[in-house]
Amino acid sequence: MKKLLTLVLALTMCLSLMACGSSDGDMGKIKDKGVLVVGITDFEPMDYKDESGEWVGFDADVAKKFAEKLGVKVEFSEIDWDNKALELDAGTIDCVWNGMTLTDEVKSAMDCSNPYCNNAQTVVLPKDKIDQYKDVASMKDLKFAVEAGSAGEEQAKEHSLNATPVQNQAAALMEVASGTSDGAIIDSLMAAAMVGEGTSYENLAYSVKLNDEEYGVGFRKGSDLVAELNQFFKDSFADGSLKQIAEQYKVQAALIEQK
Numbered sequence: 001m002k003k004l005l006t007l008v009l010a011l012t013m014c015l016s017l018m019a020c021g022s023s024d025g026d027m028g029k030i031k032d033k034g035v036l037v038v039g040i041t042d043f044e045p046m047d048y049k050d051e052s053g054e055w056v057g058f059d060a061d062v063a064k065k066f067a068e069k070l071g072v073k074v075e076f077s078e079i080d081w082d083n084k085a086l087e088l089d090a091g092t093i094d095c096v097w098n099g100m101t102l103t104d105e106v107k108s109a110m111d112c113s114n115p116y117c118n119n120a121q122t123v124v125l126p127k128d129k130i131d132q133y134k135d136v137a138s139m140k141d142l143k144f145a146v147e148a149g150s151a152g153e154e155q156a157k158e159h160s161l162n163a164t165p166v167q168n169q170a171a172a173l174m175e176v177a178s179g180t181s182d183g184a185i186i187d188s189l190m191a192a193a194m195v196g197e198g199t200s201y202e203n204l205a206y207s208v209k210l211n212d213e214e215y216g217v218g219f220r221k222g223s224d225l226v227a228e229l230n231q232f233f234k235d236s237f238a239d240g241s242l243k244q245i246a247e248q249y250k251v252q253a254a255l256i257e258q259k
Contacts, residue, residue, distance in 0.1 A: 025224035036067040039093035045193040045249040046099040058249040082149030085109040096218040101151035115214035121155040127205040142182040145175035152185035
């Protein structure tokens with residue numbers, strides 16, 4: 001009887017410890033390891049490397065501030081965008097924070113923050129061909145490059161456009177610049193930063209907007225970090241620091257007020 005009681009007590013203690021551990025949630029795990037691992041791709045002006053090789057951009061800088069508030073360091077992990085939900089579920093990253101469009105597919109695969117930026121998918125073409133293609137109907141015979149698993153790929157399918165998936169949006173632009181693809185479908189914020197006079201792609205231009213959308217940050221289902229980030233967004237909007245970072249990367253017009 002005494003052995004049975006000891007066993008029951010031991011099992012009760014184990015279950016209690018397990019419950020305590022699980023109650024810490026993602027925030028507790030991140031604080032224990034001291035690092036917030038952020039899944040990203042090369043996506044200017046949200047996440048990209050500066051001349052010294054450091055990840056910078058609106059999303060990168062805000063993620064650094066959020067990690068600082070949590071009392072941990074930030075680590076950026078460049079991922080295959082098409083596998084973002086798998087990376088998150090596997091625990092190789094703690095969140096997806098990379099100008100991620102809040103599609104129905106994304107919201108079903110992960111728990112997401114409140115939207116923080118407006119965006120759209122836009123068509124990018126060689127500058128000397130822009131006038132030939134004024135609407136989607138005129139583009140049916142063109143070949144587009146899109147980031148695999150992106151909102152751009154989704155819009156290509158929705159509008160029945162011929163599209164080839166590539167690694168990321170930067171690669172999609174390179175396809176157009178090299179003539180491998182007729183055009184690309186990318187985020188309007190990236191197009192504004194990367195295309196046209198004074199940019200890396202002066203011979204390209206963007207024209208037709210395919211939709212309207214919003215950006216959010218994705219976490220594992222049930223993560224307690226969602227509420228924490230929403231509060232951080234609200235506080236950072238109120239004190240002006242979010243707007244200050246947005247102005248630095250020229251995305252202030254897209255910023256969504258956090259209430």
